[in-house]
Amino acid sequence: MSVRDDRSDLGGGFSSDRRSAEPEPQAQAGAQAGRPEGPAADAVLVLKGNYTAIGGEPDTASLPEANPKRGLTGRLKRMLADRARALVSETCGDMPEAAKLASCGVYVRAGINDVTVEKHPDGYAYASGLQTCGSVWACPICSFKIRMKRAAELAEAIAEHRAQGGTQMLLTLTTQHSFGESLDEVWADTQDTWSYITGHSRYRKLKERLGLGFCRTVETMHGLNGWHPHLHVVLFSDTPIDMFDDRELWNEIIVVFHDLWVNRMRSKFGRECRSSVAVDLRPIKTDGVEGAGMYCTKAGYEVAMADGKEGRTSTSRHPFAIAFDAVETGDCRDIALFREWIKGSHDRRMWTWSKGLRQRLGLDVEKTDEELAAEADETVGQICIVSKNLWKAMVRTRVGVRAAFLTALDQGADGLPEALDLLEGHGLEVVVEPRGTSPPRLRLASERGRL
Numbered sequence: 001m002s003v004r005d006d007r008s009d010l011g012g013g014f015s016s017d018r019r020s021a022e023p024e025p026q027a028q029a030g031a032q033a034g035r036p037e038g039p040a041a042d043a044v045l046v047l048k049g050n051y052t053a054i055g056g057e058p059d060t061a062s063l064p065e066a067n068p069k070r071g072l073t074g075r076l077k078r079m080l081a082d083r084a085r086a087l088v089s090e091t092c093g094d095m096p097e098a099a100k101l102a103s104c105g106v107y108v109r110a111g112i113n114d115v116t117v118e119k120h121p122d123g124y125a126y127a128s129g130l131q132t133c134g135s136v137w138a139c140p141i142c143s144f145k146i147r148m149k150r151a152a153e154l155a156e157a158i159a160e161h162r163a164q165g166g167t168q169m170l171l172t173l174t175t176q177h178s179f180g181e182s183l184d185e186v187w188a189d190t191q192d193t194w195s196y197i198t199g200h201s202r203y204r205k206l207k208e209r210l211g212l213g214f215c216r217t218v219e220t221m222h223g224l225n226g227w228h229p230h231l232h233v234v235l236f237s238d239t240p241i242d243m244f245d246d247r248e249l250w251n252e253i254i255v256v257f258h259d260l261w262v263n264r265m266r267s268k269f270g271r272e273c274r275s276s277v278a279v280d281l282r283p284i285k286t287d288g289v290e291g292a293g294m295y296c297t298k299a300g301y302e303v304a305m306a307d308g309k310e311g312r313t314s315t316s317r318h319p320f321a322i323a324f325d326a327v328e329t330g331d332c333r334d335i336a337l338f339r340e341w342i343k344g345s346h347d348r349r350m351w352t353w354s355k356g357l358r359q360r361l362g363l364d365v366e367k368t369d370e371e372l373a374a375e376a377d378e379t380v381g382q383i384c385i386v387s388k389n390l391w392k393a394m395v396r397t398r399v400g401v402r403a404a405f406l407t408a409l410d411q412g413a414d415g416l417p418e419a420l421d422l423l424e425g426h427g428l429e430v431v432v433e434p435r436g437t438s439p440p441r442l443r444l445a446s447e448r449g450r451l
């Protein structure tokens with residue numbers, strides 16, 4: 001029989017109820033949280049490049065050591081993100097839902113011959129001219145880009161609405177979920193209940209009265225009690241409301257969402273929500289404009305580009321934390337979980353704005369995830385050019401080399417000798433073609449030069 005749980009899995013969430021929730025005894029499983037039962041070692045899964053067959057020793061020898069005091073280095077973060085993407089594409093690339101993943105960051109875009117390594121204004125090197133998959137759910141690299149842009153846009157909306165005199169609140173809705181329940185099922189119920197709320201007369205009356213609009217996002221964790229999608233909703237009220245001065249009104253808003261969410265979950269889906277944590281409403285503080293935008297996408301973006309130590313609590317993990325664990329341990333159960341994640345998240349929207357709100361707040365027409373991921377990044381100049389063939393040789397079978405190559409070039413042209421040593425160390429014979437005052441072009445010795 002399943003074990004039901006409606007505790008929030010939001011690591012670092014800021015409801016006092018959540019903080020005081022006592023972890024269950026089995027919650028000490030740490031990074032093992034939520035792995036399905038079953039032997040990991042009997043499954044045979046052969047991974048290319050630096051990966052080893054599952055059952056053997058995981059190859060983490062080439063990963064730099066983390067500094068326990070300062071956390072993981074930028075180099076290790078990029079390497080893990082890069083490896084996670086490669087791992088996901090190799091182990092999930094056969095799924096129709098992940099069709100574009102295998103090309104992401106590997107193949108150059110149509111009509112482009114060389115990959116350009118550029119320097120970002122923030123000081124790091126990145127490659128441009130490559131195909132992107134645009135998957136906010138499955139690709140750690142694209143997800144990071146998309147989430148950062150969406151969070152910045154939400155922060156802009158909050159600032160504008162505040163300038164217009166409105167009040168912004170953060171509503172979090174969680175529900176009961178159980179181990180063994182499919183991601184698809186619990187996600188569908190969550191989505192259905194939100195639609196029910198926004199179509200209900202009680203919400204609509206409140207909306208008319210206060211001038212309410214919203215931006216709703218979804219985050220999902222996986223833990224001892226299975227998949228746990230939860231909603232973060234930024235509510236924009238044109239009528240200013242103070243949590244303390246307008247206590248009655250504040251409570252009325254909570255009651256409307258609570259009644260609709262909890263009752264519907266119970267009556268239609270048989271999910272018992274614990275009242276103290278199912279619905280949480282709090283004001284977005286003046287100094288939290290950036291913070292609120294980021295909070296809504298927090299777990300995902302921290303994990304997407306971070307160190308895999310983020311996006312997890314003692315009992316649950318964000319899907320990208322699962323992917324990072326798979327990189328470090330090669331555990332087939334994590335790969336199976338990530339495959340389920342790709343299937344269940346496919347075609348779902350992470351962000352939804354209420355009708356007309358974006359226009360009212362002066363935001364541009366909303367771009368798709370694919371468009372955001374494909375947008376050119378800012379640059380302060382080129383560091384070098386890499387031939388299409390050299391790039392392919394670098395990234396297709398030598399997992400992790402791309403990240404190390406770019407990290408060497410974070411120093412700009414001064415990092416070229418280190419980058420070339422690295423390529424040579426991986427068996428790539430590279431020729432450097434000078435291009436006058438322009439940055440040099442690197443190509444394989446075996447391919448024809450341009451000179």
Ligand SMILES: [Zn+2]
Pocket residue numbers: 101104105132133134135139140141142143
């Ligand atoms: Zn991607």
